[in-house]
Amino acid sequence: MAIAEPTVAPLVPQLLEVRAHRRETADTATLTLAPTGPTALGDAAPRPGQFAMLAAFGAGEVPISYSAMAGHGGAVEHTVRSVGAATAALAAARPGDLVASRGPFGTGWDLDAATGRDVVVVAGGIGLAPLRGVVDAVLADRDRYGSVNVLVGARTPDDLCFAEHLRGWSARGDVEVAITVDRLGDPASRWPGAIGVVTGLLDGACFDPDAATAFVCGPEVMMRATVRALGVQGVDVADVQVSVERSMTCGVGHCGHCQLGPVLVCREGPVLPAARVLPLLEVRER
Numbered sequence: 001m002a003i004a005e006p007t008v009a010p011l012v013p014q015l016l017e018v019r020a021h022r023r024e025t026a027d028t029a030t031l032t033l034a035p036t037g038p039t040a041l042g043d044a045a046p047r048p049g050q051f052a053m054l055a056a057f058g059a060g061e062v063p064i065s066y067s068a069m070a071g072h073g074g075a076v077e078h079t080v081r082s083v084g085a086a087t088a089a090l091a092a093a094r095p096g097d098l099v100a101s102r103g104p105f106g107t108g109w110d111l112d113a114a115t116g117r118d119v120v121v122v123a124g125g126i127g128l129a130p131l132r133g134v135v136d137a138v139l140a141d142r143d144r145y146g147s148v149n150v151l152v153g154a155r156t157p158d159d160l161c162f163a164e165h166l167r168g169w170s171a172r173g174d175v176e177v178a179i180t181v182d183r184l185g186d187p188a189s190r191w192p193g194a195i196g197v198v199t200g201l202l203d204g205a206c207f208d209p210d211a212a213t214a215f216v217c218g219p220e221v222m223m224r225a226t227v228r229a230l231g232v233q234g235v236d237v238a239d240v241q242v243s244v245e246r247s248m249t250c251g252v253g254h255c256g257h258c259q260l261g262p263v264l265v266c267r268e269g270p271v272l273p274a275a276r277v278l279p280l281l282e283v284r285e286r
Protein backbone atom coordinates (compact mmCIF):
# COMPACT_ATOMS: atom_id res chain seq x y z
CA MET A 1 0.00 0.00 0.00
CA ALA A 2 1.58 3.25 -1.15
CA ILE A 3 1.66 6.29 1.12
CA ALA A 4 -1.28 8.52 0.29
CA GLU A 5 -0.52 12.05 -0.85
CA PRO A 6 -3.59 14.31 -0.57
CA THR A 7 -4.73 15.67 -3.91
CA VAL A 8 -6.74 18.54 -2.42
CA ALA A 9 -5.55 21.49 -0.31
CA PRO A 10 -5.26 19.36 2.82
CA LEU A 11 -5.82 21.94 5.52
CA VAL A 12 -8.62 23.86 3.82
CA PRO A 13 -12.05 22.59 4.84
CA GLN A 14 -14.83 22.56 2.31
CA LEU A 15 -18.47 23.08 3.10
CA LEU A 16 -20.82 20.18 2.50
CA GLU A 17 -24.57 20.22 2.96
CA VAL A 18 -26.39 17.41 4.72
CA ARG A 19 -28.85 16.08 2.13
CA ALA A 20 -30.14 13.07 4.05
CA HIS A 21 -29.95 11.57 7.52
CA ARG A 22 -30.60 7.85 7.97
CA ARG A 23 -30.74 6.41 11.45
CA GLU A 24 -28.86 3.10 11.58
CA THR A 25 -29.12 2.36 15.32
CA ALA A 26 -29.86 4.32 18.51
CA ASP A 27 -26.37 5.89 18.48
CA THR A 28 -25.40 5.72 14.80
CA ALA A 29 -26.54 7.65 11.72
CA THR A 30 -25.56 7.80 8.06
CA LEU A 31 -25.31 11.27 6.52
CA THR A 32 -25.46 11.97 2.81
CA LEU A 33 -23.28 15.03 2.17
CA ALA A 34 -23.18 16.97 -1.06
CA PRO A 35 -20.99 19.81 -2.29
CA THR A 36 -22.39 23.31 -1.91
CA GLY A 37 -20.43 24.35 -5.00
CA PRO A 38 -18.97 22.69 -8.08
CA THR A 39 -15.46 22.28 -6.65
CA ALA A 40 -16.24 21.13 -3.13
CA LEU A 41 -14.77 17.67 -3.57
CA GLY A 42 -11.78 19.01 -5.49
CA ASP A 43 -10.55 16.66 -8.18
CA ALA A 44 -10.24 13.75 -5.80
CA ALA A 45 -13.00 11.20 -5.50
CA PRO A 46 -12.70 9.08 -2.35
CA ARG A 47 -11.85 5.38 -2.55
CA PRO A 48 -13.16 2.69 -0.18
CA GLY A 49 -11.16 2.79 3.05
CA GLN A 50 -10.20 6.47 2.87
CA PHE A 51 -11.45 8.98 5.43
CA ALA A 52 -12.30 12.67 5.78
CA MET A 53 -11.69 15.02 8.69
CA LEU A 54 -15.31 16.03 9.33
CA ALA A 55 -16.23 19.00 11.50
CA ALA A 56 -19.50 19.96 13.10
CA PHE A 57 -19.25 23.67 13.83
CA GLY A 58 -18.38 24.42 17.46
CA ALA A 59 -18.06 20.73 18.36
CA GLY A 60 -14.77 19.60 16.83
CA GLU A 61 -13.18 17.87 13.86
CA VAL A 62 -12.73 14.08 13.73
CA PRO A 63 -11.67 11.40 11.23
CA ILE A 64 -14.64 9.56 9.72
CA SER A 65 -14.47 6.97 6.92
CA TYR A 66 -16.45 7.26 3.72
CA SER A 67 -19.19 4.64 3.90
CA ALA A 68 -20.31 5.26 0.32
CA MET A 69 -18.29 6.83 -2.46
CA ALA A 70 -19.13 9.80 -4.63
CA GLY A 71 -22.53 9.32 -6.19
CA HIS A 72 -24.87 11.67 -8.01
CA GLY A 73 -23.51 15.25 -7.92
CA GLY A 74 -20.47 14.22 -5.88
CA ALA A 75 -22.52 13.20 -2.83
CA VAL A 76 -20.78 10.92 -0.34
CA GLU A 77 -21.96 9.07 2.74
CA HIS A 78 -20.43 8.92 6.22
CA THR A 79 -21.74 6.72 9.02
CA VAL A 80 -21.13 8.21 12.44
CA ARG A 81 -21.41 6.56 15.85
CA SER A 82 -21.96 9.07 18.62
CA VAL A 83 -19.28 8.55 21.30
CA GLY A 84 -18.33 12.15 22.25
CA ALA A 85 -18.85 15.82 21.44
CA ALA A 86 -17.90 15.87 17.75
CA THR A 87 -19.49 12.58 16.73
CA ALA A 88 -22.67 13.42 18.69
CA ALA A 89 -23.00 16.72 16.81
CA LEU A 90 -22.34 15.06 13.44
CA ALA A 91 -24.78 12.22 14.09
CA ALA A 92 -27.41 14.82 15.04
CA ALA A 93 -26.97 16.87 11.84
CA ARG A 94 -30.12 17.15 9.75
CA PRO A 95 -30.86 17.93 6.06
CA GLY A 96 -29.93 21.52 5.32
CA ASP A 97 -27.20 21.68 7.98
CA LEU A 98 -23.64 22.41 6.87
CA VAL A 99 -20.54 20.49 7.94
CA ALA A 100 -16.89 21.06 7.04
CA SER A 101 -14.83 18.35 5.40
CA ARG A 102 -11.15 17.87 4.57
CA GLY A 103 -10.09 14.91 2.51
CA PRO A 104 -10.13 12.29 1.14
CA PHE A 105 -7.11 11.18 3.12
CA GLY A 106 -5.21 7.98 3.75
CA THR A 107 -4.79 4.68 1.99
CA GLY A 108 -7.79 2.79 0.67
CA TRP A 109 -8.31 -0.97 0.61
CA ASP A 110 -6.13 -2.63 -2.02
CA LEU A 111 -8.84 -4.28 -4.12
CA ASP A 112 -6.39 -5.16 -6.89
CA ALA A 113 -4.78 -7.63 -4.49
CA ALA A 114 -8.05 -9.59 -4.50
CA THR A 115 -8.42 -9.88 -8.29
CA GLY A 116 -9.19 -13.48 -9.27
CA ARG A 117 -9.30 -14.53 -5.62
CA ASP A 118 -11.91 -15.29 -3.00
CA VAL A 119 -12.89 -12.24 -0.94
CA VAL A 120 -13.51 -12.42 2.81
CA VAL A 121 -14.82 -9.25 4.48
CA VAL A 122 -14.93 -9.34 8.29
CA ALA A 123 -16.50 -6.39 10.12
CA GLY A 124 -17.16 -5.66 13.77
CA GLY A 125 -19.71 -2.95 14.69
CA ILE A 126 -19.09 0.41 13.02
CA GLY A 127 -16.15 -1.31 11.26
CA LEU A 128 -18.62 -2.16 8.50
CA ALA A 129 -18.67 1.54 7.52
CA PRO A 130 -15.24 1.59 5.81
CA LEU A 131 -15.86 -1.92 4.43
CA ARG A 132 -19.21 -1.16 2.81
CA GLY A 133 -17.38 0.42 -0.14
CA VAL A 134 -15.33 -2.76 -0.58
CA VAL A 135 -18.46 -4.89 -0.86
CA ASP A 136 -20.11 -2.40 -3.23
CA ALA A 137 -16.98 -2.28 -5.44
CA VAL A 138 -16.60 -6.07 -5.51
CA LEU A 139 -20.29 -6.58 -6.35
CA ALA A 140 -20.14 -3.92 -9.06
CA ASP A 141 -17.39 -5.95 -10.76
CA ARG A 142 -18.51 -9.39 -9.57
CA ASP A 143 -16.84 -11.48 -12.30
CA ARG A 144 -13.42 -10.23 -11.26
CA TYR A 145 -13.51 -12.21 -7.98
CA GLY A 146 -14.12 -15.73 -6.72
CA SER A 147 -16.44 -16.42 -3.80
CA VAL A 148 -17.44 -13.42 -1.65
CA ASN A 149 -18.13 -13.79 2.07
CA VAL A 150 -19.29 -10.87 4.23
CA LEU A 151 -19.10 -11.72 7.94
CA VAL A 152 -20.52 -9.16 10.35
CA GLY A 153 -20.57 -8.97 14.15
CA ALA A 154 -22.65 -6.56 16.25
CA ARG A 155 -23.06 -6.17 20.01
CA THR A 156 -26.83 -6.83 19.87
CA PRO A 157 -29.42 -7.07 17.06
CA ASP A 158 -30.32 -3.42 17.74
CA ASP A 159 -26.68 -2.39 17.12
CA LEU A 160 -26.57 -3.77 13.58
CA CYS A 161 -25.74 -1.07 11.01
CA PHE A 162 -26.63 -1.20 7.29
CA ALA A 163 -29.39 -3.79 7.87
CA GLU A 164 -31.00 -2.88 4.54
CA HIS A 165 -27.73 -3.22 2.63
CA LEU A 166 -26.98 -6.56 4.27
CA ARG A 167 -30.41 -7.81 3.18
CA GLY A 168 -29.83 -6.51 -0.36
CA TRP A 169 -26.41 -8.18 -0.67
CA SER A 170 -27.79 -11.41 0.73
CA ALA A 171 -30.71 -11.40 -1.74
CA ARG A 172 -28.34 -11.32 -4.75
CA GLY A 173 -27.36 -14.95 -4.32
CA ASP A 174 -23.73 -14.43 -5.40
CA VAL A 175 -22.42 -13.30 -2.03
CA GLU A 176 -22.65 -15.07 1.32
CA VAL A 177 -23.66 -12.79 4.19
CA ALA A 178 -23.45 -14.07 7.77
CA ILE A 179 -24.26 -12.04 10.87
CA THR A 180 -23.70 -12.73 14.52
CA VAL A 181 -24.42 -10.78 17.71
CA ASP A 182 -22.56 -10.92 21.01
CA ARG A 183 -25.81 -11.08 22.96
CA LEU A 184 -29.52 -10.53 22.45
CA GLY A 185 -29.72 -7.25 24.41
CA ASP A 186 -33.49 -7.04 24.55
CA PRO A 187 -34.56 -10.46 25.91
CA ALA A 188 -37.74 -10.25 23.80
CA SER A 189 -35.63 -9.91 20.65
CA ARG A 190 -36.57 -12.45 17.98
CA TRP A 191 -33.10 -12.84 16.55
CA PRO A 192 -32.96 -15.74 14.10
CA GLY A 193 -29.20 -15.55 13.54
CA ALA A 194 -26.03 -16.63 15.27
CA ILE A 195 -24.93 -15.56 18.74
CA GLY A 196 -21.22 -15.35 19.44
CA VAL A 197 -18.09 -13.56 18.28
CA VAL A 198 -17.57 -12.81 14.60
CA THR A 199 -14.60 -15.19 14.29
CA GLY A 200 -17.09 -18.04 14.85
CA LEU A 201 -18.59 -17.25 11.41
CA LEU A 202 -15.35 -18.19 9.66
CA ASP A 203 -16.01 -21.90 10.26
CA GLY A 204 -19.15 -21.75 8.12
CA ALA A 205 -17.67 -19.58 5.36
CA CYS A 206 -16.78 -21.22 2.06
CA PHE A 207 -13.50 -19.95 0.56
CA ASP A 208 -10.12 -21.28 -0.54
CA PRO A 209 -7.63 -20.19 2.15
CA ASP A 210 -4.75 -20.44 -0.34
CA ALA A 211 -6.48 -18.02 -2.71
CA ALA A 212 -8.36 -15.65 -0.41
CA THR A 213 -7.81 -11.98 0.37
CA ALA A 214 -9.34 -10.73 3.62
CA PHE A 215 -10.42 -7.20 4.56
CA VAL A 216 -10.91 -6.68 8.30
CA CYS A 217 -12.15 -3.72 10.37
CA GLY A 218 -13.46 -3.47 13.92
CA PRO A 219 -12.19 -3.03 17.45
CA GLU A 220 -8.50 -3.93 17.79
CA VAL A 221 -9.17 -7.01 19.88
CA MET A 222 -11.58 -8.26 17.20
CA MET A 223 -9.07 -7.61 14.40
CA ARG A 224 -6.30 -9.50 16.21
CA ALA A 225 -8.61 -12.45 16.91
CA THR A 226 -9.82 -12.43 13.28
CA VAL A 227 -6.31 -12.46 11.82
CA ARG A 228 -5.43 -15.35 14.14
CA ALA A 229 -8.60 -17.26 13.16
CA LEU A 230 -7.94 -16.65 9.45
CA GLY A 231 -4.43 -18.05 10.05
CA VAL A 232 -5.92 -21.18 11.62
CA GLN A 233 -8.05 -21.58 8.47
CA GLY A 234 -4.83 -21.38 6.42
CA VAL A 235 -5.03 -17.77 5.17
CA ASP A 236 -1.54 -16.23 4.97
CA VAL A 237 -1.28 -13.04 7.05
CA ALA A 238 0.22 -11.41 3.93
CA ASP A 239 -3.24 -11.69 2.35
CA VAL A 240 -5.00 -9.80 5.14
CA GLN A 241 -5.59 -6.04 5.22
CA VAL A 242 -6.83 -4.21 8.32
CA SER A 243 -7.97 -0.64 9.01
CA VAL A 244 -6.75 0.88 12.26
CA GLU A 245 -7.96 3.90 14.22
CA ARG A 246 -5.83 6.43 16.03
CA SER A 247 -6.58 9.85 17.43
CA MET A 248 -5.98 12.35 14.59
CA THR A 249 -5.62 16.11 14.38
CA CYS A 250 -4.19 17.10 11.00
CA GLY A 251 -4.96 13.93 8.98
CA VAL A 252 -2.03 14.53 6.63
CA GLY A 253 1.17 13.58 8.44
CA HIS A 254 2.06 16.95 10.00
CA CYS A 255 1.26 16.70 13.72
CA GLY A 256 2.27 13.19 14.84
CA HIS A 257 -0.92 12.58 16.82
CA CYS A 258 -1.70 9.34 15.02
CA GLN A 259 1.72 7.76 15.41
CA LEU A 260 1.76 3.99 15.98
CA GLY A 261 5.41 2.97 16.36
CA PRO A 262 7.10 4.06 13.11
CA VAL A 263 3.75 4.44 11.30
CA LEU A 264 1.82 7.69 10.84
CA VAL A 265 -1.61 6.09 10.52
CA CYS A 266 -3.20 9.07 8.72
CA ARG A 267 -0.70 8.88 5.82
CA GLU A 268 0.45 5.27 5.68
CA GLY A 269 -2.95 3.95 6.84
CA PRO A 270 -5.61 3.65 7.99
CA VAL A 271 -5.62 0.54 5.78
CA LEU A 272 -2.42 -1.39 6.37
CA PRO A 273 -1.13 -4.91 5.81
CA ALA A 274 -2.02 -6.98 8.90
CA ALA A 275 1.52 -8.36 9.00
CA ARG A 276 2.88 -4.83 9.47
CA VAL A 277 0.43 -3.39 11.95
CA LEU A 278 -0.53 -6.25 14.26
CA PRO A 279 2.91 -6.57 15.89
CA LEU A 280 2.77 -2.81 16.60
CA LEU A 281 -0.65 -3.11 18.26
CA GLU A 282 0.60 -5.98 20.41
CA VAL A 283 3.67 -4.02 21.60
CA ARG A 284 1.39 -1.16 22.64
CA GLU A 285 -0.79 -3.44 24.75
CA ARG A 286 2.02 -5.21 26.64
Ligand SMILES: Cc1cc2nc3c(=O)[nH]c(=O)nc-3n(C[C@H](O)[C@H](O)[C@H](O)COP(=O)(O)OP(=O)(O)OC[C@H]3O[C@@H](n4cnc5c(N)ncnc54)[C@H](O)[C@@H]3O)c2cc1C
Pocket (backbone or CB within 6 Å): 051, 060, 062, 063, 064, 065, 066, 078, 079, 080, 081, 082, 083, 084, 085, 086, 087, 088, 126, 129, 130, 244, 245, 246, 247, 248, 270
Ligand atom coordinates in the same frame (compact mmCIF):
# COMPACT_ATOMS: atom_id res chain seq x y z
C1 LIG B 1 -9.28 6.66 10.07
C2 LIG B 1 -10.45 6.68 11.01
C3 LIG B 1 -11.70 6.43 10.52
C4 LIG B 1 -12.81 6.47 11.39
N1 LIG B 1 -14.03 6.22 10.84
C5 LIG B 1 -15.12 6.32 11.64
C6 LIG B 1 -16.41 6.14 11.09
O1 LIG B 1 -16.60 5.86 9.90
N2 LIG B 1 -17.48 6.29 11.91
C7 LIG B 1 -17.32 6.59 13.26
O2 LIG B 1 -18.33 6.72 13.97
N3 LIG B 1 -16.10 6.74 13.81
C8 LIG B 1 -15.00 6.63 13.04
N4 LIG B 1 -13.76 6.83 13.59
C9 LIG B 1 -13.64 7.09 15.04
C10 LIG B 1 -13.94 8.56 15.32
O3 LIG B 1 -12.96 9.36 14.71
C11 LIG B 1 -13.94 8.81 16.84
O4 LIG B 1 -15.04 8.15 17.41
C12 LIG B 1 -14.01 10.30 17.13
O5 LIG B 1 -12.74 10.87 16.87
C13 LIG B 1 -14.43 10.59 18.57
O6 LIG B 1 -14.47 12.01 18.73
P1 LIG B 1 -15.55 12.72 19.70
O7 LIG B 1 -15.18 14.14 19.83
O8 LIG B 1 -16.93 12.41 19.28
O9 LIG B 1 -15.32 11.94 21.04
P2 LIG B 1 -14.15 12.12 22.10
O10 LIG B 1 -14.69 12.86 23.25
O11 LIG B 1 -12.90 12.59 21.42
O12 LIG B 1 -13.95 10.58 22.47
C14 LIG B 1 -15.03 9.78 23.00
C15 LIG B 1 -14.50 8.38 23.24
O13 LIG B 1 -14.04 7.78 22.01
C16 LIG B 1 -12.64 7.43 22.11
N5 LIG B 1 -11.99 7.79 20.84
C17 LIG B 1 -11.73 9.03 20.37
N6 LIG B 1 -11.15 8.97 19.17
C18 LIG B 1 -11.02 7.66 18.87
C19 LIG B 1 -10.48 6.95 17.77
N7 LIG B 1 -9.93 7.54 16.70
N8 LIG B 1 -10.51 5.62 17.82
C20 LIG B 1 -11.05 4.98 18.87
N9 LIG B 1 -11.59 5.60 19.94
C21 LIG B 1 -11.56 6.91 19.93
C22 LIG B 1 -12.11 8.25 23.25
O14 LIG B 1 -11.02 7.60 23.87
C23 LIG B 1 -13.30 8.33 24.19
O15 LIG B 1 -13.42 7.16 24.94
C24 LIG B 1 -12.63 6.76 12.77
C25 LIG B 1 -11.35 7.01 13.26
C26 LIG B 1 -10.27 6.95 12.40
C27 LIG B 1 -8.90 7.21 12.93
Ligand code: FES
Pocket (backbone or CB within 6 Å): 247, 248, 249, 250, 251, 252, 253, 254, 255, 256, 257, 258, 259, 264, 265, 266, 267
Ligand atom coordinates in the same frame (compact mmCIF):
# COMPACT_ATOMS: atom_id res chain seq x y z
S1 FES C 1 -3.03 13.09 12.36
FE1 FES C 1 -1.39 14.50 12.25
S2 FES C 1 0.27 13.21 11.67
FE2 FES C 1 -1.45 11.89 11.54
